[in-house]
Amino acid sequence: MPTYAVRYTYDERTDVRDQVRPEHRAYLTALAEHGTLLGSGPFTDGDPGALLVFRAASPEVLDAILADDPFVREGLVAHSDVRAWDVVLGPWSA
DSSP: OOEEEEEEEEOSOHHHHHHHHHHHHHHHHHHHHHTSEEEEEEOSSSSSEEEEEEEOSSHHHHHHHHHTSHHHHTTOEEEEEEEEEOOOSSTTOO
């Protein structure tokens, strides 16, 4: 199944992000338990955003997964960059 690296860039509304974060993390936890989300976490360099790594059957399936993310639904993701990723080494390699 294809692997995708997704970079979220958040908007500046940290107060709203803080309110929605529990729902966002619960959603991602369910995806991780299902094996769809391989890993995720915020960047620590000061720019608001995160990296998420998914396995999904197609770009369209991934689009639907991302659209259901509470951060996306609330408009907190100002930009997302989705890249198909060929993982050749490490625990996520096929």
